Amino acid sequence: KAGVTQTPRYLIKTRGQQVTLSCSPISGHRSVSWYQQTPGQGLQFLFEYFSETQRNKGNFPGRFSGRQFSNSRSEMNVSTLELGDSALYLCASSLVASGAQHTIYFGEGSWLTVV
């Protein structure tokens, strides 16, 4: 069974540009969460989608947005990139979005460098 797939794995962008990251969850999983990981802040929750609806959102500015498609694949977008957005962006999928069975499995991440 394939795991969570994230693309691209590595990318370099310039301040002010925008970026779109893609995530394909484990087959059958309907929930997708996004996290930002930096050395200083650790793993920070961005948002979670289930059945194309955003269920939860973290404390990030509106420049960070996401969506989920009918096949459960998800994308996140960061507009007007800042140097501080340089981070590892991790996508995680789970079978369900609530309850005790809400166990998340991570993809390998997308390394974003903003210069």
Place this chain on the structure above:
Amino acid sequence: QKEVEQNSGPLSVPEGAIASLNCTYSDRGSQSFFWYRQYSGKSPELIMFIYSNGDKEDGRFTAQLNKASQYVSLLIRDSQPSDSATYLCAAKTSYDKVIFGPGTSLSVIP
């Protein structure tokens, strides 16, 4: 107060010893708890999860949960150099978010 707290370490233990990793959480309504291992430059991988008070064992790993004290721990028996990594504690809060602690860096010395 952060929602999930861990000692950042580094925690150093000799090979073959027991490594004890601790985690506290602030949301008393948190339902389930997870331990992930993350090697440098890699993504977190799930070690185990625990929902009920008490101990849960899986091979060399034992997770312990005490909801009254809002405390979760992970014991690693017979620690190996390959266990050297950052261990992340996560809690599924009452508002359905999975929130991670800052992680504890573990170093197993041969």
